[in-house]
Amino acid sequence: xxxxxxxxxxxxxxxxxxxxxxxxxxxxxxxxxxxxxxxxxxxxxxxxxxxxxxxxxxxxxxxxxxxxxxxxxxxxxxxxxxxxxxxxxxxxxxxxxxxxxxxxxxxxxxxxxxxxxxxxxxxxxxxxxxxxxxxxxxxxxxxxxxxxxxxxxxxxxxxxxxxxxxxxxxxxxxxxxxxxxxxxxxxxxxxxxxxxxxxxxxxxxxxxxxxxxxxxxxxxxxxxxxxxxxxxxxxxxxxxxxxxxxxxxxxxxxxxxxxxxxxxxxxxxxxxxxxxxxxxxxxxxxxxxx
Amino acid sequence: xxxxxxxxxxxxxxxxxxxxxxxxxxxxxxxxxxxxxxxxxxxxxxxxxxxxxxxxxxxxxxxxxxxxxxxxxxxxxxxxxxxxxxxxxxxxxxxxxxxxxxxxxxxxxxxxxxxxxxxxx
Numbered sequence: 217x218x219x220x221x222x223x224x225x226x227x228x229x230x231x232x233x234x235x236x237x238x239x240x241x242x243x244x245x246x247x248x249x250x251x252x253x254x255x256x257x258x259x260x261x262x263x264x265x266x267x268x269x270x271x272x273x274x275x276x277x278x279x280x281x282x283x284x285x286x287x288x289x290x291x292x293x294x295x296x297x298x299x300x301x302x303x304x305x306x307x308x309x310x311x312x313x314x315x316x317x318x319x320x321x322x323x324x325x326x327x328x329x330x331x332x333x334x335x336x337x338x339x340x341x342x343x344x345x346x347x348x349x350x351x352x353x354x355x356x357x358x359x360x361x362x363x364x365x366x367x368x369x370x371x372x373x374x375x376x377x378x379x380x381x382x383x384x385x386x387x388x389x390x391x392x393x394x395x396x397x398x399x400x401x402x403x404x405x406x407x408x409x410x411x412x413x414x415x416x417x418x419x420x421x422x423x424x425x426x427x428x429x430x431x432x433x434x435x436x437x438x439x440x441x442x443x444x445x446x447x448x449x450x451x452x453x454x455x456x457x458x459x460x461x462x463x464x465x466x467x468x469x470x471x472x473x474x475x476x477x478x479x480x481x482x483x484x485x486x487x488x489x490x491x492x493x494x495x496x497x498x499x500x501x502x503x504x505x506x
Numbered sequence: 507x508x509x510x511x512x513x514x515x516x517x518x519x520x521x522x523x524x525x526x527x528x529x530x531x532x533x534x535x536x537x538x539x540x541x542x543x544x545x546x547x548x549x550x551x552x553x554x555x556x557x558x559x560x561x562x563x564x565x566x567x568x569x570x571x572x573x574x575x576x577x578x579x580x581x582x583x584x585x586x587x588x589x590x591x592x593x594x595x596x597x598x599x600x601x602x603x604x605x606x607x608x609x610x611x612x613x614x615x616x617x618x619x620x621x622x623x624x625x626x627x
Contacts, residue, residue: 247552248550384548385548388544388545388548388550389545391551392541392544392545392551410514410547410548410549410550410553411548411549411550412550413550413552413553429550429553430513430515430556433513433514434513480600480603481603483607
């Protein structure tokens with residue numbers, strides 16, 4: 217049974233400053249979500265609310281249909297894995313894994329199997345682990361939690377590329393074996409894009425966009441060609457560059473067929489915009505609205 | 507594996523179609539499952555599912571509940587006309603455009619194609 221998530225008019229303030237302002241968000245059960253946002257946009261605050269690490273200043277946070285705050289039966293089946301893993305540094309890896317058993321669904325055998333696979337030595341103290349191994353241990357605990365809502369907040373930090381790749385593979389395998397709701401918060405956007413079903417972009421404490429991945433992938437385009445011809449198309453550009461007589465613009469909208477035909481006839485090259493570039497343009501602080 | 511211009515589910519659907527056309531998937535043959543595709547390409551299973559749904563809607567594949575997905579008996583016929591249209595749209599139209607930009611007369615291209623055909627025989 218995977219968990220749904222519903223936020224209604226949620227505001228979270230630290231002192232006078234609002235980390236999240238009047239957020240509405242609905243996540244369906246059993247999908248993999250990507251949570252994207254610049255540093256300080258409110259990603260970690262949002263995840264902290266879902267895990268009941270924090271209580272909203274106002275508004276309602278529901279997980280699995282129930283208010284999540286001080287709701288032990290729900291919270292015990294929600295896992296938020298943060299960078300560094302929130303471990304007691306003096307403990308051994310083995311003790312950390314055993315601590316995981318406070319969750320009813322924690323799979324100890326699976327945790328040991330993963331620790332072996334990712335070469336995290338059980339006898340070592342957490343304080344003696346490299347940053348990368350520490351992140352791996354956090355990821356191992358997140359996977360083995362077998363939670364109904366599992367959230368990884370920048371958990372890849374310090375992992376090298378082969379380890380990240382192995383982690384994503386394991387995450388996907390675990391997800392297919394046992395459907396549950398997953399939220400991946402990351403700055404390595406293009407690296408995880410293929411694993412996602414939906415993408416949420418948080419910007420300055422608000423939900424800027426929430427759509428399925430295909431909508432994002434079909435959203436933008438770059439058009440490069442003779443400057444006059446590009447201008448003649450009259451498209452609203454997110455960004456533009458000029459090199460001599462050549463002009464390149466990035467647009468956020470999908471291009472319809474007539475624009476594509478006119479562009480092709482005028483010798484304009486149309487290219488895709490990767491999710492990461494689209495994200496950069498959409499969250500540009502010099503851009504008003506979205 | 508994938509270019510990022512076209513949605514991945516469409517690229518997978520196109521690839522399955524190509525496999526049907528070149529005979530590596532036979533009519534009546536079973537297609538790998540959504541999860542097998544997802545694991546093979548390392549993509550979200552919902553993405554693979556979208557590809558299958560599109561192919562079922564087009565009558566290229568059919569679903570047998572609890573058993574899996576199979577290639578429709580007439581899939582190749584259905585796809586043949588489609589491939590021809592797409593060949594003109596995706597291959598020949600840009601070719602004509604680029605030739606014009608480069609100042610290459612179409613008669614030169616026709617001569618080249620005829621020579622190729624001769625070489626193939």
